[in-house]
Structure formats: structure tokens, C-alpha cells
Amino acid sequence: MNNHAARHLISTVDLSDAELRALVERGSELSRESLRSGDRLAGLVVGINFLKTSTRTRTSFSAAALRLGANIISFGPDDLQINTGETLEDTGEVLSRMLDLLVVRSAGDPGDLRAFTRQQRMSVINAMTADEHPTQAVTDLITLLCRFGRIEGLRICYVGEGNNTAAALALTLSRFKGVHLRLCTPPGYGLAPAALRRALAYAEESGATVTEVHDMDTPPVGFDAFYATRWQTTGSSKPDPDWRRTFAPFQATTALWDASPDAVFLHDLPAHRGEDVTAEVLDGPHSLAFDQAENKMYAAMSVLEWCARRI
Incomplete structure (x- = not known):
């Protein structure tokens, strides 16, 4: 070569x-x-x-x-x-x-x-x-750049398991100045500690902020994008037989847009309508999920x- x-x-x-x-x-x-x-x-x-x-x-x-x-x-x-x-x-x-x-x-x-x-x-x-999932993160940043013309200063709210997609997203968005990434992950299913530590270190250097919460109690206000992933990550399983009850509050529904009416929606796909995201969101006017897939x-x-x- x-x-x-x-x-x-x-x-x-x-x-x-x-x-x-x-x-x-x-x-x-x-x-x-x-x-x-x-x-x-x-x-x-x-x-x-x-x-x-x-x-x-x-x-x-x-x-x-x-x-x-x-x-x-x-x-x-x-x-x-x-x-x-x-x-x-x-x-x-x-x-x-x-x-x-x-x-x-x-x-x-x-x-x-x-x-x-x-x-x-x-x-x-x-x-x-x-x-x-590093190339997924490249895809996600391309999608954001195409939509907003910048990545710096964007406010992204991720909802779901702290899986390999979430890790890649945190490890890349945290390197752009002024970005705020909020990770809403179910209790016991957060970002891997090493990935979170690295993202926080990047954020300290770049002037970004990364936060992780394990509930959906605080309404997300003023976000530019919401991001969801499939609850059952490809190639994985969950030891807790009752895990779906834990995940239920972390569904992407139209309520997310109450305080962020102009936000776009991202999803790495495949999506399960009625679980990780409602059909109204995935197929709605805010969704970039299929443009994201092309990217x-x-x-x-x-x-x-x-x-x-x-x-």
C-alpha cells in the first residue's frame, strides 16, 4: 500500500x-x-x-x-x-x-x-x-456537523444504556469546546468507569461538560439533540431478568421535546418502536435517524x- x-x-x-x-x-x-x-x-x-x-x-x-x-x-x-x-x-x-x-x-x-x-x-x-463503536461516533459527529454547521457548543442528551455507542459518543463529543453531553442511563447500566473518566478528562481540557444521571426526573431543557439506542445492545445480554422494568423510564418519547422544541433526534439503529423509542419520535419530523444511517x-x-x- x-x-x-x-x-x-x-x-x-x-x-x-x-x-x-x-x-x-x-x-x-x-x-x-x-x-x-x-x-x-x-x-x-x-x-x-x-x-x-x-x-x-x-x-x-x-x-x-x-x-x-x-x-x-x-x-x-x-x-x-x-x-x-x-x-x-x-x-x-x-x-x-x-x-x-x-x-x-x-x-x-x-x-x-x-x-x-x-x-x-x-x-x-x-x-x-x-x-x-468508534466509527459510529464518527457518523454521529458527521450528522451533527451537517445539521448544525458546527459541533462546538452543542447540547446533546443521550437516553439509554451506557453501551459501546454511548462510550464512543462521550469519548468524542467531550473533545469539542463548549459541548454539553448529558447521559441519562438506567441504574446499573451506566457508562463504563474508564470511559467516563477519560471523557471527563477530555472535557476538562476542551471546556466541554459531561454529566451522567441515572433517572429521568429532571426535564431536559434547551438541548439541540436527543440520542437513543436499542436497549438490548447487539451481541450482549443482561443478567437481570427484570431489566426491562429498569429501562422503561428511559424511553425516547415526545415529552422530551416539551422544553427543547427544536431538538433533532438521533438513533444508531436498529430501533425497537415501543421500547427504546416511540414510533412518533423515530418516524417524526425531528428524526434524523435514517439520514444518520446513510452517513x-x-x-x-x-x-x-x-x-x-x-x-
């Missing part, structure tokens, strides 16, 4: 502030241009390895690679010899002799993806692990270009 060491995206923490901004601005540019074809990745081969189900992320990276002129090879969860005992390091070394970039969804330990990065030829992209392709294009050192 080039003479440089491979450039990876395993966590948004790996990105400098300038790199994060460049990814978001490039994705926004691609969205505005409605780019449908190109040759910026011509001659490259992208591996798509998804061990868990995916509609948007897998399709977005496949479409993005093809639209940028790359070829793709897709692997199913049972296709690689990892299943017969080959080490991740050996698998990564072999794939790096044949692929230029590898997009992986595991919904498991991010250490598995780090093992793939021990070779120096092939870029590795995290398409979701248990702790973080996953532009985020994927931006990330692929960046990892291939084409931006």
Missing part, C-alpha cells in the same frame, strides 16, 4: 483532536457532495470480517470501499482458521500479505483487534467491539481514506 507503517482505528482514543476533526469534516464533505464513485482507493483490497450481525456498518464499509474503487473480500464468522486454533497474530500476519485494510466486528474484547495490528502492513478498523457510508469512506493515508 505504501512505505509507511499501517494506520489503524481501534479506538477514538487513538486519534488526535486534529485527526478526529479531519475524519468528521471529510465525511461531512462526502455527504454534501453525495459522492457515488471515485478511485481514491483504486488497486487496494479491503477485507470485511464480521463475527456478529450487522446491517448498517457492514453495508456501509462494503459500499464505501467499492465506491472508492477498492475491491473487497468478505469473511463470515466461520471462515477463518482462527476457529481451528490459529492465533490472531498469525492470522493478521498472513492477511497483511494479501489485504491492505481489514474491517472487523467482534462485539468482544478489543484486545483481539489489537492482536491483528502487530503486523506493519495492513490497516485494521474497529467496526464495533464490546467497549466502543455511516460517508464515515466509512472517510475512515478508509484516512487509514490508507489518502487524506
